[in-house]
Amino acid sequence: MGMTIAEKIIARAAGVKAVRAGDIHTVNLDRMMSNDGTTHLTVDMYYNKLKNPRIADVKKMVFIVDHNVPSDSAKTAGSQKKMRDFAREHGIDFWEGKGVCHQIMMEHYVCPGELIFGADSHTCTYGALGAFGTGVGCTDLLYGMVTGTSWVLVPETVKFNLTGSLPEGVYPRDLMLTIIGQIGANGVNYQVMEFTGEGAKTLSVNDRMVLCNLAVEAGAKTAIFEADEIALEYLRERGREPKAVFKSDEDAVYAKEYTFDLSEVVPVAAKPDFVDAVVPAREVCGVHIDEAFLGSCNNGRIDELRVGAAIVKGRKVAEHVRFLVVPASQEVYRQAMEEGLIQIFMESGAIVMNPNCSVCWGSCQGVIGENEVLISTGTRNFKGRAGHPSSKVYLGSAATVAASAVKGEICTADML
Amino acid sequence: MGQTIIEKIIARNIGAASVKPGDIVTVNVDRVMLDDIMMPFIVNKFQEMGFKEVWDPDKVVLIYDHLVPASQQDDTRHYRIGDEFAARHGLTHVHRSDGICHQLMTEAGYVKPGDVVFGTDSHTTTYGCVGAFSTGIGYTEMAAILGTGQLWVKVPETIRVVIDGTLPEGVMSKDIILRLIGDLGADGATYRALEFGGQTVEQMSIASRMTMANMAIEAGAKCAAFIPDEKTAQYCGIQLSGFQAGLRGDADASYVKTLTYRAEDFLPVMACPSQVDKIRNVSELAGTVIDQVFIGSCTNGRLEDLQAAAAVLKGKQVAPFVKLIVTPASRKVYLEALECGALQTLMDAGAIITHPGCGLCCGRTGGILCDGERVVATNNRNFLGRMGTSKVEIYLASPVTAAACAVAGKIVDGVQV
């Protein structure tokens, strides 16, 4: 019987010929990523709970400080120091302030065919390069670090057949929010979203990252694209080699199949407080906003900065709005400087911040206050996600966010 | 009898022929600066005092900088209170994310030579760089000014500082002011004005003068004063009036003391934890291992500071596991540094570039440290707990020295790198 890409990656990692959904396997992990959200706890457990603390292979480990960077309090700094000291002592690759963890991982580590654990739910992003990346907690991460292995319940795969191409002014983020709105916040719980079809071929690696990144918002264990020529080119540009390039077999088994016609997608927004509360963006136009956020591991890359800059160019951010622009990595930031995008944002009155998780994570920079409203390209709009429990978060595309920042209320780019 | 710069400004302001130290006079305020952190308190006091109107909205500048970007849920309350006050009283000079207050007050042309200016921040002494009389006050007095346009001041005695000659390479005006604070002591100029003169000062950019005026408060000074010259006129976008051009200490003015320095004698120095007047030569501290470097603040976050740091860091990398945080002083500085490539050089060397604001210097966000960590910083205070816990060690230095330390991962003399 045939296997899907996800099943083939797990089979390879488990050292078996074939796996099927529902099996539990012990797998060798190709890589593990941990950020400042939980690493201090991992380090504490490493020193205090283990009888025989050891690291199976330091080369598999990557530590990234991206959530509260630069730190906002002495306690945060203490937690980060623990992480930094550990990385230094053990020779673990360490990144601080260089970008959001998933962006760093994509730029420097992820290879097709790999099985990667990340102590962050958006680790599913790596499927954009045909890798199996999934989010785990710090205990799983610790177990993986010590043994180099973990246990995996082989998930079912759901096929998302994409057709057509996105219309002008409609972005991969609109597509993914549309999908989540349709299938629901647990629509693919414990399953893999496999994106395929002619429409998938029209998407760049950046675009694919946008889709895969949000898969967890529909409950998915991960999302994945076949590592085609587009993915391999991305890899070559960065001097990396695939671990293995897998395709799903003709007779692979899917739990379900969906088809989405890209040409029918319209700009959408997710209303507070749920990612699947998706409506056409026009329906929320006119909502007064206090802050707009362009950034995150979902939507802080050069593509989105270009879209945002084109909209604010020659315009001013509304007086009462704080427009946060946060490149996803130093590499993205640097390129945006070269392309003149940063200058455009700064001249428009935006607040351009160093690459970090910012208000998408709501605990460090750009926190919103009581009853305030944020329109965001971040990953989530949960109650209180960006600050005060009474505050509200709307999710929209980079275009919608930039246009709203200028107008001072939610609007789509064509309404400016 | 002759007058000092500050005496001339105060006398002119109150319409007197002259004033002398110790006189208590009521001045008419030319400009005030209100910052975000104090705004709720100012508004409360203003209301409590029973004022209905701001005496002159055009003379009021409201700047959000300490709490930008917001790091706590309650921070945006300060913006809201500021916005409401500005709307109610017709304030038009409001800066919500353009940078640090003192940088904006001078850079955006709110302060001119000879002006009398007050701000709710102690580093309001900065505007002495363009020959204004400016000083920091509390929120209660600010509320009273907003209602009346006036404030009483005691005319300060003046200490004169004369520096002649050319500074050695790698020595910046920060090294001068740190040395001076060390010589005077943290209270050596309390209630007094510091008036700067001499060739070295004349040759300095306005930015370098700002660094010195900014830190006058760290010797306890009420204010600082530089002679307005052609550079000042150009910086302020004005032609000096007869009064402004005459703002220099008279030959027979009375100074409480005069300190004379030779520029060639200055060396790179640092203020060591946790007193601003605990000054040591950098060479004496060489080898001290550091965790972080901060280049920014109203003291040293200007274009020439970023360029000086970039020159040191060009083609080099920040030491592993050391964080270099760079915070331009204003949006304008950021854009200029972007234009000339300094930001790119800093970023390529591994710097974290933040949005302009007070950042780490005011201890609310931007790289707070924890017990046992050591930071070299270009800002103005190294007080206990200023950047985190009381077990954080803060060394104050010039941008050149700070940049060199970032590369080395330990304290080094910038000239030697």
Next chain:
Amino acid sequence: MGKIFKFHNDLDTDQIIASQYLLLPTIEEMKVHTFESLDPEFPQKAVPGDFVVGGENFGCGSSREQAPAVLKALGIQAVVAKSFARIFYRNAINIGLPVIVCKDLPDAVESGDEMELSLTDGVAKAGGKEFVCTKLPEYMQQILSQGGLIASLNKEVQ
């Protein structure tokens, strides 16, 4: 026997423990902020042995293991929900916090009700009724019975 604290569908991990507390040094310091946005009194009201009951997709959102960890630190005996988001589910098992899938119980109970749970039988009792819960796969039961993943790791070492 413990009392029930019932929460809504799609209860996300930000509600269990908000981002701003995740970098505090220890779980002990974090636990006083459990469910702060929904019920700030929760950490005082909950006593060891109590239950958290959710609807569909309990624990969706981030991978923060602090979420099950604060519940465990407060002495929550088990979380019972119609369904769980996968990372929360996995994290809970890994740290030894029982997470029980039961389709019928959540709609039949209210906050404050008393409840009893037998993990070995997979049966919950509340309001005089019995509810059959979905049993955990054996592999996960093993982890749970050992007291979590680290305990199993330490056992392997011996």
Next chain:
Amino acid sequence: MEQFTGRVWVLGDDIDTDIIIPTEYLALKTIEEMKKYGFSPLRPELAAQIGKGDILVAGKNFGCGSSREQAPEVVKALGIRCVIAKSFARIFFRNAINNGLLLIEQPDLYDEIKEGDTITVTVNQDVDYQGKRYPIASLPENLVEIITAGGLVKAMRRRNGLED
């Protein structure tokens, strides 16, 4: 002449406003919320130990640093009756007067006093410590006016016809 007696807490030279109240807490809504963090970088336990009517004695340059008026307000809210120091930084001095917190300059007392001892202050006259008298100067007239008006807020309220 106004006279009062109180227990003494002794702090050092250059007690800056970041020590009196760190920036971290400046944006709290009220002085009441802030006051428990008073002096926390230096002596975290001190705020809880200070009792109403206690007196602070310090070395030179007390209150140096920022213009934050929260500093004298916190000192006052903690119950401190007055601060006696070798010298004061000027912004702190103004802010204290404007809030009706009594500050006294005295050059010698600091060098001889022990924490926990009791002193008696006779305003504008002297400090009595174990029978020895330490003279203190009178305040300038314009400051006395503000203090007798009950602080700057009251003075302004009177100006605006809100109080007699």
